[in-house]
Amino acid sequence: NAGVTQTPKFRVLKTGQSMTLLCAQDMNHEYMYWYRQDPGMGLRLIHYSVGEGTTAKGEVPDGYNVSRLKKQNFLLGLESAAPSQTSVYFCASSYPDWQPQHFGDGTRLSIL
Amino acid sequence: SQQGEEDPQALSIQEGENATMNCSYKTSINNLQWYRQNSGRGLVHLILIRSNEREKHSGRLRVTLDTSKKSSSLLITASRAADTASYFCATVGGFGAGTRLTVKP
Numbered sequence: 001n002a003g004v005t006q007t008p009k010f011r012v013l014k015t016g017q018s019m020t021l022l023c024a025q026d027m028n029h030e031y032m033y034w035y036r037q038d039p040g041m042g043l044r045l046i047h048y049s050v051g052e053g054t055t056a057k058g059e060v061p062d063g064y065n066v067s068r069l070k071k072q073n074f075l076l077g078l079e080s081a082a083p084s085q086t087s088v089y090f091c092a093s094s095y096p097d098w099q100p101q102h103f104g105d106g107t108r109l110s111i112l
Numbered sequence: 113s114q115q116g117e118e119d120p121q122a123l124s125i126q127e128g129e130n131a132t133m134n135c136s137y138k139t140s141i142n143n144l145q146w147y148r149q150n151s152g153r154g155l156v157h158l159i160l161i162r163s164n165e166r167e168k169h170s171g172r173l174r175v176t177l178d179t180s181k182k183s184s185s186l187l188i189t190a191s192r193a194a195d196t197a198s199y200f201c202a203t204v205g206g207f208g209a210g211t212r213l214t215v216k217p
Contacts, residue, residue, distance in 0.1 A: 042207045043155075092155075100145060102157070
């Protein structure tokens with residue numbers, strides 16, 4: 001049982017490049033989340049999804065887009081990467097109504 | 113802005129001592145959760161306490177909740193070097209910035 005798997009684990013981009021981060025969960029969870037974690041700031045919610053085909057904005061959505069075409073996958077896209085998006089990105093999933101979240105091990109993204 | 117704020121930001125203790133971390137939050141909650149994060153890894157859920165509970169235990173963990181003060185505390189008893197990690201509280205509004213706990217052998 002893999003839980004939550006994030007791909008890739010590390011990536012370096014140049015300013016202006018685009019990329020997609022993939023999150024996959026095998027627990028049949030309805031809810032999925034994307035966070036970014038920066039030093040001293042904890043986790044900030046970027047976007048989340050309450051079910052297949054749905055997405056919603058979180059605390060810091062600007063510069064990111066998401067898609068949830070399949071229940072088990074949640075994709076985070078950066079259309080034009082900026083140095084301010086250098087961060088560690090975490091995906092999580094859970095059952096509805098604020099149940100405990102299960103996290104992946106993160107994607108470390110550097111934008112030069 | 114984050115709902116949960118932890119205090120202290122960092123805590124260093126000797127193995128065998130107890131560690132207490134505090135969390136304050138801003139709005140009404142149905143439950144509050146505590147998570148642990150080891151260096152370079154994702155967060156792991158430790159314990160959930162509902163708004164109608166005042167105290168909850170899980171192994172060496174004890175969590176208290178005071179909804180009148182909008183605060184919670186996490187106590188780790190008889191700490192071990194393996195408890196070295198960051199600890200976060202979380203409510204429906206989000207995660208706090210965490211307490212970095214170092215347990216020295």
